[in-house]
Amino acid sequence: MMPILTNDKCAGFFSAYANLKDLTIKNCRMVGGLDGFNICHAGLTSLTLEDGPEDVNVNVDTPQLKNLNIKQWRRIHLISTPNLSSLHYKYLSYNYYEDEDDDLLQLSTDLLHLEKANICINYKFEKNGAAHKIVCLLQQLHSVKSLTLNLELVKHLSSHVELISHQPSPFANLKSLKIYPVCVTQPKVTMSNEVKNYLLDSSPDVILTMVSYEIEAVMNVASARNLMRELQVLLDQWKECCETNTVHVKQDKAPMKSRFHERMTRIESYWKDLNEPFQKGSKNTRRIISMLREIKGLLKKLPGSHNAKLQARFSGLLRPRVSWII
Template sequence: MDNEQVEKRMNAGIDRLSNLPDDLIHKILSFVGIKHAIELSFLSSRWRYIWTSMPHLNFLIEDFSASAELSRFVTHLLSRRNNLIEVFSVKLCFGGDFSQEFVRQILNYAFSHNIQQLDITWLYENTIEFPLSLICSQSLTHLSMRREYVYQTVRRYGFTSTSTLELPALTTLYLHDFTLCCDENIDKDIGLFSKCANLKILTLKGCKVIGSDHLNICHPLLSNLTLEDVQGSLNVVNVISPQLKSLTINDWFEKYQFLISAPNLVSLLYKGYHSLDLYTDGFHLLEKVDLCVTGGIASAHKIVCLFQHLQSVKYLTLNLEILELLSSSAELMLNQPSPFTNLKSLHIYPIKEVWELQNKVKISTEVKNYLLDNSPSATFTEVSREVFYLCVYIHVLCVVLIALGFKEVYMFVSLCLICT
């Protein structure tokens, strides 16, 4: 085959990427910053203007050397983008030297083009005030605001807000490292997110609430709630959500009372240093519960009281240290009927290694009977500390072997484990 034939074949060849539909090309380009998407326009004439109709706008700080460059780029982009095309999503990743006005410019454009998903990540060590009133949209359904640490330091809350959200279409809200200020302008009785009537998924991670001793989360449509390391001036977390199905609480620092009204709750996961201080009007549909209490000051009495609220659970997972704590106060369960009548599975696992224990406590027969007597057909699985951490160490060893290129040794170790 001569050069002329090769050239003809190349010229006649199909550019597979260019033959893809616009929607798929837009999706591919959504995984890179909008600046790189524009730079890719030289690939073919088909791609030359495709960036002007992109519904996904990703502004990444690493794509620009200074805020002035980014500001000029934004002005250029928004003036040349096809104004008839709606904006589906915006990802904005910026540092502390970027002005609020720059953020406002992008947000206003997105809100005027019926944005549905907004993801803001802030990379900086200091705190900035970000009025939630900046986010005003009738179309926004997903909002994520988070802080990522440039350098790992003592936690400082990246965003501070003194206003409430008013997003009628919002269904998913994720806030990370946010200070929520309850001042005189906010009705503390109805909550910070009361004007998000369609909210279904709410995650507060590493947030701080100041100006109020209670956090109210009252949403008729909320189905999934995650509260992780929420701190501040709180004493009480009050949740009223008739449609709530899944509740996750990670509480390693503070000790709150949780007042939960969620008659349709199906799944409860709690991890914390203290016993869960829970008050509820009943979880009649509860199926799955995972409790992990690690603190040395955990109360056996409060754990027994907690079990009374979980009577309908079918699949119960407890860390071994809970059973050891109960075994040291077995008299609390003497002549007490088991609260669990629907239990199908009880799984026990350790979180502390043997060397971390001051006194190893044997799990008493009274505790096992208390948990299982009213569910005789339930399966009971207990993983010992020795087996648990042996598996952990072997897993780490296998990861190291793969990283070092010893894949055959890894496969041999895996085969030995299967055979045993």
């Protein structure tokens, strides 16, 4: 969906739905020269923001929010989310600008109940100032119990250990730390001792999981194969449904030798029967497109040897079906 937000009264818009618990905003765009909006809701518990405009500011004031998912959206400011327990923040094309202080996630609230945080930030171009912003963000997650970071972020911190070498670890409640690579085609990197101390020194019993490039590649291959199998089943079902509906349409085109009202009854029944598979087909189309994008994203992450084999399988899966998909 693509919401078009026309003024800064969105706070009133969202709060008007008193029973709203789960809100998702994707591919939002602003009109009228405005540069942001507010999400204010007393009862909202789950919020997802994906693929937002580059220069749109979002202020979040949701005191009951439990789950927050942010993907590819800059300039988000958490004003009041004291009950947040799960945070997933993903920005794979972060580009640091020296004159911008609010491009990464901003917090003006203590996250004292934070159980899980998954922070994935990958840079277009590595710059010194970006590391400082990462450290500031991590410090604000000091209450987290389970933390997941991407290895590329850790690599960037390891190149700027002067920012953390004299600071105590902020993670006194940490029980689990997982570090994994986003892109398995990049050269291997290791975590410096300074970064390891910064992340672990305040939690001696923490369980550290380092996912290697090889393991991540195997996991991506398995995920791609599973999605392809699921896609094949869905495409076969859709083809069968299309062929069945074609037969029904041909049968319904037979001439009707009856009175006018009988013809109208037949026509109404025909369109009623046709509406159900149309709605189902629309839902299946959205699911297929979503799966195609997910598979494409996984294939981009794979090393050449795995990529070539799965690309061939992927192409073979789609080629015979192009005529009836279109």
